[in-house]
Amino acid sequence: MFLQNLITKVTEQFSDSILDTTEFRGETVLHIKGECVLEVLEVLKSEGFHFLADLTAVDNLEMGGFERYSVVYHLLNHGNGERLVVKAYVPENNPNLPSVESLWKTADWQEREVYDLFGITFDGHPNLIRIMNPDDFKGHPLRKDYPRIGKGERKDFPIVERNIGTKIGRSES
Amino acid sequence: MDRREIKSNFLTTTVESAVNWARKNSLWPMPFGTACCGVELMAVLAARSDIARFGAEAIRFSPRQSDLLIVAGRITIKMMPVLQRIYQQMPEPKWVISMGACASSGGVFDTYSVIQGIDQFIPVDIYIPGCPPRPEGILDGLIKLQKLIEKEKFSDYSLPNSS
Numbered sequence A: 001m002f003l004q005n006l007i008t009k010v011t012e013q014f015s016d017s018i019l020d021t022t023e024f025r026g027e028t029v030l031h032i033k034g035e036c037v038l039e040v041l042e043v044l045k046s047e048g049f050h051f052l053a054d055l056t057a058v059d060n061l062e063m064g065g066f067e068r069y070s071v072v073y074h075l076l077n078h079g080n081g082e083r084l085v086v087k088a089y090v091p092e093n094n095p096n097l098p099s100v101e102s103l104w105k106t107a108d109w110q111e112r113e114v115y116d117l118f119g120i121t122f123d124g125h126p127n128l129i130r131i132m133n134p135d136d137f138k139g140h141p142l143r144k145d146y147p148r149i150g151k152g153e154r155k156d157f158p159i160v161e162r163n164i165g166t167k168i169g170r171s172e173s
Numbered sequence B: 001m002d003r004r005e006i007k008s009n010f011l012t013t014t015v016e017s018a019v020n021w022a023r024k025n026s027l028w029p030m031p032f033g034t035a036c037c038g039v040e041l042m043a044v045l046a047a048r049s050d051i052a053r054f055g056a057e058a059i060r061f062s063p064r065q066s067d068l069l070i071v072a073g074r075i076t077i078k079m080m081p082v083l084q085r086i087y088q089q090m091p092e093p094k095w096v097i098s099m100g101a102c103a104s105s106g107g108v109f110d111t112y113s114v115i116q117g118i119d120q121f122i123p124v125d126i127y128i129p130g131c132p133p134r135p136e137g138i139l140d141g142l143i144k145l146q147k148l149i150e151k152e153k154f155s156d157y158s159l160p161n162s163s
């Protein structure tokens, strides 16, 4: 009931930015526009959703959606145990949305991960650099149009020789 | 000293085989355990398999003190430069064991970030199959490596430009 009231309240307050509200496997999903994510989450946090359980992204290339990418925020209310999923959609040509690092410190590394693997940038993030791939890595491998076996990164290394003779240990078999 | 005494007190051999005998029975491994194989490697050190029976129990975590690099686990594109640096830091003579399917071929991880076999980029002497290899397999690999070391010649160690 609490969640229903909150959803109604938020939908009225941000009527332009809320795209849809759906229900999946007992969890409420709030679909919103990317640019207003900070304001919406700020309200949700002040209403009891104190805990950012997860922050990730989805590439809707084949699945379809309001936009190409959605950044997904899983919120948890410790007070009554309710959960809420917020999906913020960002377009393909300018995948950019405000950072929520100011609300939850944990978003720092998770936004870096989303940036590393999806190429979505976060405005106001204090240190938006790659977190898992090497710093000189090109591309964003979790995008659906990135080939699974990569673009030759795994073949791109100098060959280290033993630098001392060539037949060591293999004189006879 | 009479002849009988000489016979029972001296042993004749070549320097080469004496050195190789010492080398093969005192391998100091440097474990490069990046995944589940690394955990399996620890089992070989424990009492049941006891790699100490083959003189290779002195695990060194510094490449400068070891002569056997055991690569146990998948190597990612971020880890490969580290592995190469560690290999280059090891003093001669040195050998490399590629342990498990991942180190030898990438295993099931046919993705952009996993090296499909470390032997593309560093020299490997022994490959141990398995996912993970059983301790017996690792011991078998070690014994095979000892057989290789036995047959090494000093002349093999000529510097590439010296001949």
Ligand code: SF4
Residues within 6 Å of the ligand: B035, B036, B037, B038, B072, B073, B074, B099, B100, B101, B102, B103, B107, B130, B131, B132, B133
């Ligand atoms: S070969 Fe199997 S056990 Fe070894 S690192 Fe790969 S997945 Fe893990």
